[in-house]
Amino acid sequence: AQKITQTQPGMFVQEKEAVTLDCTYDTSDPSYGLFWYKQPSSGEMIFLIYQGSYDQQNATEGRYSLNFQKARKSANLVISASQLGDSAMYFCAMREGQTGANNLFFGTGTRLTVIP
Amino acid sequence: DGGITQSPKYLFRKEGQNVTLSCEQNLNHDAMYWYRQDPGQGLRLIYYSQIVNDFQKGDIAEGYSVSREKKESFPLTVTSAQKNPTAFYLCASSHRQLAKNIQYFGAGTRLSVL
Numbered sequence: 229a230q231k232i233t234q235t236q237p238g239m240f241v242q243e244k245e246a247v248t249l250d251c252t253y254d255t256s257d258p259s260y261g262l263f264w265y266k267q268p269s270s271g272e273m274i275f276l277i278y279q280g281s282y283d284q285q286n287a288t289e290g291r292y293s294l295n296f297q298k299a300r301k302s303a304n305l306v307i308s309a310s311q312l313g314d315s316a317m318y319f320c321a322m323r324e325g326q327t328g329a330n331n332l333f334f335g336t337g338t339r340l341t342v343i344p
Numbered sequence: 345d346g347g348i349t350q351s352p353k354y355l356f357r358k359e360g361q362n363v364t365l366s367c368e369q370n371l372n373h374d375a376m377y378w379y380r381q382d383p384g385q386g387l388r389l390i391y392y393s394q395i396v397n398d399f400q401k402g403d404i405a406e407g408y409s410v411s412r413e414k415k416e417s418f419p420l421t422v423t424s425a426q427k428n429p430t431a432f433y434l435c436a437s438s439h440r441q442l443a444k445n446i447q448y449f450g451a452g453t454r455l456s457v458l
Contacts, residue, residue: 261445263447265449270451271454273387274449280444331402334386334388
């Protein structure tokens with residue numbers, strides 16, 4: 229089974245609007261971390277936001293917030309007030325186990341296009 | 345500026361040739377990682393290293409080799425045994441002792457076969 233599933237290959241959003249990118253995960257480990265990365269056309273992976281499995285509140289970083297629904301095993305990324313520079317690939321990833329664990333499992337990504 | 349430097353940006357390999365991708369970080373991170381990305385796919389882990397002189401295979405290590413002689417450096421060699429090396433290669437590093445253990449990435453190397 230896929231550890232991370234991103235079901236939206238592509239999404240469009242109007243500039244200044246909010247958009248939600250979906251991510252579901254699969255793990256039996258009670259301790260895990262969830263990450264979102266942005267990959268512009270240049271190729272570099274840019275870290276956006278992190279949510280730990282024991283975190284009580286949804287993570288927020290500026291215009292990015294993570295809608296964490298533990299029972300549904302979903303970790304959707306919400307981008308508010310979209311900007312043209314937000315056009316990129318977005319990847320959801322998960323680390324299982326304790327902090328020292330190493331492997332990140334990535335989804336296949338969602339290509340976001342912001343329309344002027 | 346602190347960061348992760350990958351070189352070269354583009355690399356071409358001839359049949360039967362080994363090539364080495366460079367990854368250097370000045371973030372004082374203990375752990376380093378190599379990932380491969382194919383078109384339309386997410387990243388897959390090739391190798392990782394938690395400390396100097398120690399490294400472990402990831403999910404797709406066959407045809408690759410690494411070394412970790414210095415904390416700052418984690419070069420990846422794509423050997424002739426890797427029959428489908430054309431991909432985008434990303435190096436990352438992290439501070440494992442921190443609670444989030446966030447992996448930060450370099451700009452990548454795009455490898456093609458001539």
